Amino acid sequence: MVDVKPEVLFYAKAFVGLMAITNPIGAIPPLLAMTSDISQDERRKTIRRCAVAVAIILVGAVWIGDSLLATFGIGVPAFRAGGGILIMSMSIAMLHAQTSHARQTPKEFEHAQSKEDVAIVPLAIPLIAGPGAISLMIVTASQCPDWSARGLLAGVVVLFCVALWIPLRLADSISERMGPTGLNVVTRVMGLILVAVGIQMLTGGLKELLPGLAGS
DSSP states (O other): OOOOOHHHHHHHHHHHHHHHHHOTTTTHHHHHHHTTTSOHHHHHHHHHHHHHHHHHHHHHHHHHHHHHHHHTTOOHHHHHHHHHHHHHHHHHHHHTTOOOTTTOOHHHHHHHHTOSOOIIIIIIIIIISOHHHHHHHHHHHHTOSSHHHHHHHHHHHHHHHHHHHHHHHTHHHHHHHHHHHHHHHHHHHHHHHHHHHHHHHHHHHHHHHOGGGGGO
16 A cells, blocks of 8 residues: 655645636536637637636635635634535535536626636636635645645645646537536536535534534
């Protein structure tokens, strides 16, 4: 059995969590719908700007997320429990092959189709770097022991954004090969992973808020 170092496992879990919660494959249908009336070159530019925006948003969450919580007097354990509930609600929608309203409502989708530039809003935020992904990064960053660990976590975010760019860049061919059924299967698998992430966040937050649960 391979002995994986705890710090490697920590960053790997962060990467997998981001992949599950953002579900790049699941973002392909709305991407194609929102960019159906623009050229391929313009779509590539839109995808590139979207990936850069996601990186800026999530790296920002890594570095200043907990400071923002402190400004509003919100403790990380409470935010962790709340984030777990949010992620679990999103995962339930994904298990039904649907987009959670926490990421984008039908009215927001209709409005987005009439916009000239959808790279930042709604593609980058809230469709990809939505409340769930931001919550996950804030909670994960709060577990980093020092600034160098946060720097590595920020590097994981950048690596994730490169991985995000690839399926979005190949959206047409992936959609043609997988079809609606294949895309829905991937969304459901990601939703199943996300259930576990949400439960782990919720229970971890509750144990910090209610220490008696740890011994029960």
